[in-house]
Amino acid sequence: MVKQTQVQLLEVRFEHSGEGAYLLALAGNWTRSAMRANDQWQAFFERIPSSIGAAGRLEFDCRALDRWDMRLVSALAQMLRLSNEIGCEVDLRGLPEGIRGLFDLAAAVPEAEGRGSGDRRDDWLENLGHHVIAIVQGFWNYNAFLGELILELLATMRGKTSIRARDFWLAIQNAGPMAVPITSLLAFLTGLIIAYIGVLQLHKLAADIFVADLVGLVMTRELSAVMTGVIMAGRTGAAYAAQIGSMRVNDEIDALKSFGISPVRFLVVPKVLALVLMMPLLVALANVVSIFAGMLVAVGISDVTIPQYHFQIVNAVGMNDVLVGLFKSLVFGFIIALAGCYRGLRCGRDAAAVGQATTSAVVTAITWIVIVDAIFAVLLNILGI
Amino acid sequence: MRSTTEESDNRVIMVRDLEMRYGSYLVMSKLNFDVLRGEIKVIMGGSGCGKSTLLRHLIGMEFPTRGSIVMLSQKVSPDDAALTRLRHRFGVLYQGGALWSSMTLAENVALPMETFTRMGRKEIAEVVAFKLALVGLSGFGDRYPAELSGGMRKRAGLARAIALDPEILFVDEPSAGLDPLSARRLDELILALRDSMKTTVVIVTHELDSIFTIADTALFLDAESKTAIADANPNELRNGTADAPERVRTFLRRGAAPQFLAQAEEIDYD
Numbered sequence: 001m002v003k004q005t006q007v008q009l010l011e012v013r014f015e016h017s018g019e020g021a022y023l024l025a026l027a028g029n030w031t032r033s034a035m036r037a038n039d040q041w042q043a044f045f046e047r048i049p050s051s052i053g054a055a056g057r058l059e060f061d062c063r064a065l066d067r068w069d070m071r072l073v074s075a076l077a078q079m080l081r082l083s084n085e086i087g088c089e090v091d092l093r094g095l096p097e098g099i100r101g102l103f104d105l106a107a108a109v110p111e112a113e114g115r116g117s118g119d120r121r122d123d124w125l126e127n128l129g130h131h132v133i134a135i136v137q138g139f140w141n142y143n144a145f146l147g148e149l150i151l152e153l154l155a156t157m158r159g160k161t162s163i164r165a166r167d168f169w170l171a172i173q174n175a176g177p178m179a180v181p182i183t184s185l186l187a188f189l190t191g192l193i194i195a196y197i198g199v200l201q202l203h204k205l206a207a208d209i210f211v212a213d214l215v216g217l218v219m220t221r222e223l224s225a226v227m228t229g230v231i232m233a234g235r236t237g238a239a240y241a242a243q244i245g246s247m248r249v250n251d252e253i254d255a256l257k258s259f260g261i262s263p264v265r266f267l268v269v270p271k272v273l274a275l276v277l278m279m280p281l282l283v284a285l286a287n288v289v290s291i292f293a294g295m296l297v298a299v300g301i302s303d304v305t306i307p308q309y310h311f312q313i314v315n316a317v318g319m320n321d322v323l324v325g326l327f328k329s330l331v332f333g334f335i336i337a338l339a340g341c342y343r344g345l346r347c348g349r350d351a352a353a354v355g356q357a358t359t360s361a362v363v364t365a366i367t368w369i370v371i372v373d374a375i376f377a378v379l380l381n382i383l384g385i
Numbered sequence: 386m387r388s389t390t391e392e393s394d395n396r397v398i399m400v401r402d403l404e405m406r407y408g409s410y411l412v413m414s415k416l417n418f419d420v421l422r423g424e425i426k427v428i429m430g431g432s433g434c435g436k437s438t439l440l441r442h443l444i445g446m447e448f449p450t451r452g453s454i455v456m457l458s459q460k461v462s463p464d465d466a467a468l469t470r471l472r473h474r475f476g477v478l479y480q481g482g483a484l485w486s487s488m489t490l491a492e493n494v495a496l497p498m499e500t501f502t503r504m505g506r507k508e509i510a511e512v513v514a515f516k517l518a519l520v521g522l523s524g525f526g527d528r529y530p531a532e533l534s535g536g537m538r539k540r541a542g543l544a545r546a547i548a549l550d551p552e553i554l555f556v557d558e559p560s561a562g563l564d565p566l567s568a569r570r571l572d573e574l575i576l577a578l579r580d581s582m583k584t585t586v587v588i589v590t591h592e593l594d595s596i597f598t599i600a601d602t603a604l605f606l607d608a609e610s611k612t613a614i615a616d617a618n619p620n621e622l623r624n625g626t627a628d629a630p631e632r633v634r635t636f637l638r639r640g641a642a643p644q645f646l647a648q649a650e651e652i653d654y655d
């Protein structure tokens with residue numbers, strides 16, 4: 001049984017050379033480009049182990065092999081793997097020393113126990129178990145974090161520990177003044193849109209003036225807080241997660257801990273305090289800006305006058321409506337800072353993990369803002385506020 | 386049994402039957418070694434074998450699944466208060482320096498002192514200036530970490546690690562990412578610190594170059610048997626005075642990369 005193929009530069013011969021032994025003779029130039037140009041060798045190589053069978057032995061003859069490179073080595077490695085699976089013996093002695101050296105090198109480090117690709121667990125029950133453990137673990141971690149944060153916050157507010165003034169001011173600046181432009185812009189546009197749609201509808205009832213009630217109530221009770229929350233989650237919450245996450249990647253969190261400095265006190269408390277303090281201010285600003293935008297629309301496209309609009313707003317929007325919105329924003333601020341810092345602190349140790357931490361900080365924050373807002377709606381309804 | 390007082394006075398770290406795992410993955414087990422006061426102990430081993438993990442156990446960032454670590458006569462355990470007290474007695478130099486990136490060098494070195502000592506502002510500034518001078522960075526106090534080279538960051542990290550005048554200094558891969566000259570410089574710095582302040586030093590590294598100049602003793606971690614296979618002075622290990630498996634000796638004597646690597650370079654890639 002002799003198979004022989006000769007194509008351009010690649011020469012290969014495969015023959016039965018005696019008592020269960022087979023010889024694979026390679027000659028010519030087995031380089032990447034040559035092998036790409038003539039890919040019949042691929043099918044040829046693939047069939048070799050099975051045609052030898054479990055009882056056979058494969059030997060090599062490379063005396064006429066002229067040039068070779070890594071492409072040949074990986075092709076041979078693949079053939080070796082197949083032979084191993086089938087169970088036939090392979091005698092590497094006939095291969096060039098360089099190739100054998102590379103094989104030794106590849107075999108020197110065994111696939112690590114418990115973490116190789118062959119170890120993917122497929123048992124669904126076990127997977128389920130791991131998931132449940134992870135969820136319970138996550139819940140505990142989160143509670144531990146929340147507990148520590150609350151203790152540190154109380155300690156700070158009672159003046160027992162002090163946070164670094166500069167960190168706090170930086171955080172205030174970031175969460176407050178620097179967020180003013182984007183918050184005002186979006187509040188202005190939201191006010192415009194609500195007023196515009198409102199006027200169009202209310203005009204049909206000749207009740208144009210009630211656009212003031214609409215804009216005033218919707219913004220102060222609901223939208224200012226939720227909208228600012230979403231903006232701050234994307235802007236500041238994400239920044240918290242990214243900042244703390246990259247500090248973790250860089251061992252900076254470990255460095256804090258190894259000095260016995262609590263990362264929660266040092267990094268999280270100033271950020272939480274800053275955001276919780278700034279959110280109501282931003283929401284108050286959003287209220288004013290959006291009501292002003294509503295006025296522009298009302299005066300512009302209907303025959304409502306400025307004094308009428310003003311009078312109507314003062315009548316319609318009560319103090320408790322404003323307070324409800326401001327209180328919510330306080331809670332939202334806490335949620336955003338919490339999600340950002342928590343995700344940052346639990347971030348993995350590479351760049352991709354920072355991205356994930358940032359994403360999940362924003363998603364977590366927005367999800368909880370919506371959920372908590374719904375809870376507020378129900379509670380306020382029950383309480384009749 | 387020998388009386389322990391004399392001995393234990395001299396042993397700043399005692400590791401007994403230590404086993405380390407990540408989940409179900411066993412990193413190392415059956416580790417037993419001591420670190421003596423004023424000694425420079427180098428922990429050697431191939432990359433990925435568990436050196437950093439051992440370091441993280443020693444400094445109380447991870448806790449053993451079995452066995453114990455006693456440091457400065459105190460067990461390293463998750464007890465927060467005790468661990469925090471212990472932490473003020475050792476310093477850690479992380480692989481990349483791990484300087485707090487939002488603070489200047491001076492603030493980095495000053496923070497531990499501000500947080501844990503009663504020193505006044507001016508006093509701290511003086512100490513910071515001196516520590517920065519020690520590591521050859523005087524005048525750089527106002528720079529942020531991002532404005533420094535890798536070697537400078539490590540030296541600044543060293544200045545921060547010795548901010549509280551620790552009794553033990555832990556160093557992870559001092560030469561990683563440094564050019565040979567900066568790496569030498571860092572080694573000399575660590576040596577000088579030990580000589581002048583009698584600091585005990587534990588260094589984790591996978592590089593052979595500095596071990597003979599810097600190590601009093603070297604602990605070899607072996608990925609295959611997942612435990613330590615030698616613990617002695619590197620010169621004695623090399624010339625056979627100290628007992629060790631043959632591969633440790635060849636490793637210390639080598640310089641010989643496998644021959645086929647030289648050949649592989651000639652292989653042509655089109």
Ligand SMILES: Nc1ncnc2c1ncn2[C@@H]1O[C@H](COP(=O)(O)OP(=O)(O)O)[C@@H](O)[C@H]1O
Binds near residue numbers: 436
């Ligand atoms: N956080 C972790 N979770 C799971 N496995 C880890 C973790 N950190 C390290 N490992 C694994 O533990 C082993 C030892 O890692 P490490 O101590 O960093 O090695 P070294 O510092 O000697 O290069 C490696 O196989 C690594 O993949």
Ligand SMILES: [Mg+2]
Binds near residue numbers: 436437438558
């Ligand atoms: Mg390491």
